[in-house]
Amino acid sequence: MATAISSGVRNALNSLTSVGDAAQAAQQHLATGRKVNTATDNAVNYFTNISLNSRADQFTGLLDGMSNAVQTINSASKGIDSITTLIKSAQSTVKQMQAEATANRPTKTGTALTTAAESALTGKSIKDTTLDKLIGGASAVTATASVAGNLGAGAGVATALTIVSGSSTYTSNALSSTTSTVRDFINEINKSGLATASINDSGQLVVNGVGSNTVQIGYGQAATNAAALTAAQAGTGNTAFGLATTDYTTGVSASGGNSAVRSNLIQQFNDLRTQIDNLGEDAGYNGTNLLAGNKLSVTFNEKTGSDLNKLDVQGQTITSSNLGLLTAGTTTTATTFNVQNDTDLSTVSDALTTALASLKSTASSLGSSLSIVQARQDFSKSLISNLQTGADSLVNADQNQEAATLLALQTRQQLSQTALSLSNQAAQGVLRLF
Structure with a gap:
């Protein structure tokens, strides 16, 4: 049969139980650092936290792609800088050829x-x-x-x-x-x-x-x-x-025929031309070479279809031939210029100037793309931080508040225990009548 408990004891017991449950919850909040640990704690905040953190994780993954894109564009840009240096060296070589003109007049x-x-x-x-x-x-x-x-x-x-x-x-x-x-x-x-x-x-x-x-x-x-x-x-x-x-x-021909200095510079010019090709081939990063005509796609958001936000960077094939640079030689053909001919040298000099202008334009285009990627990279980092902060604010506990609450609950728990003891003492007073 059930044992009867006095009203005072029951109230004290209920109060002690309630305070104990609250103290246990406060202890869990302090231990986990979160005020919402399961959906039963607060379903809205719990699932919103999961959604925000999931989006932050997706952007974190996209950051890796943006970082690779930055390095890919930087590699192409450095390649253009080096090719520009070689073009300028080729210009100097042509100027040396042009300076040795007396023997060819x-x-x-x-x-x-x-x-x-x-x-x-x-x-x-x-x-x-x-x-x-x-x-x-x-x-x-x-x-x-x-x-x-x-x-x-x-x-x-x-x-x-x-x-x-x-x-x-x-x-x-x-x-x-x-x-x-x-x-x-x-x-x-x-x-x-x-x-x-x-x-x-x-x-x-x-x-x-x-x-x-x-x-x-x-x-x-x-x-x-x-x-x-x-x-x-x-x-x-x-x-x-x-x-x-x-x-x-029949005309007045060149006296002496050819300039030995010009002939000696043929190999120097052709070596520079070869190195321009080699640099273009080596300017890739992680399998993508914008100087070999490859295309780089950089994704900026987690969506798909028409809502997908991305940037396509179309590379250009940078070779000596594509820059309009002919091979140096002693004859004039479709692919070779005659170093002994002033008109050919003038044409090559103009082609080198045009090549520099073309490289400058390509570098400017890559610089613009790099600025876009870096801006989106910075934005994504800020957005990730914002998402994580918002998600944490929904479920994280205020440690100071929880500690103060636990201390107050412990005090109440002691008081409830004292009240329960007093209630029991009142019931024990009946025994004194026997």
Whole structure:
């Protein structure tokens, strides 16, 4: 049968039980550091905490991909920096080639246009006597103290000087068959921009090309400009200036042929070109090389489908060929430039400048992508911290508050025990009646 308990004892016992349960809960909060340990503690906070922490974990995983992306872009960027250095070295090599131009200039020295006897008659040097001579006349006239003399280049009404260098042509009808001097002839050649001319101390006409291309030079006189041009293209008047008629039909070739310095720089240039290719191949990270045309995809959020947020970084294949750099050699082909040809060197120099501009553009694009990834990386770190802080605030216990609560409950527990003891003593008073 049930044992009867007095109301006072029952109340004291219930109070002690309640305080004990509260003290046990406070002790668990202190031990775990959490006020919500199971769904029964607070279902809303418990499951919200799980959801927030799950999203934080997903972003933590995405951070690894962003970190790899940063390193991949940095590797490509450093590769571009190194390739830029090699391009600049190639520019220096080409400049050395261009500086060694003298041996590649076509030059022609004609026969003497003035004799020492004429110089004695005029009282001037052979050079000055030659410069003062007229170019026209049906036949040559000796220079004297009172006569300037002439070369006898012809008595036609019209004159023509024509110069061809590579794909460029200069034609002039400015000279006069009766009044123009050798000095005027020299000046007209120098105006062409394709060749330079002078009279040396021996009274010889010296013609030099300004580039390495063969120079064709011809002079002619006739009744009309058209006929004079035809005569010039046949070089009919060249002999008056000590030149050969073939100096127009076949041209003045480069004296000495090739520059040894330029030839010696071929391997140096080609080695730089090879290293540009090697650098482009080695600029990858973790299997992705943006300088080999690979594509890098960086995911920024945990969603899928149209809600997925990502960045695609399309790489470019950086090779010497793609940068427009031909191989150095001694011939001009579709893939090779001739180091002995000034026009080829100028073309290569322009290609190197264009390559630098292209690399700068690529570096700028990579820099923009890197800024985006780093910004999203920083944002993700902040978001993870925010999610974790929010999740913790829902379930974590206030240690100071829980400790104070436990202390108060322990005090109440002692008081409840005292109250229970007093209640029991009141019941024991009945025994004294026996």
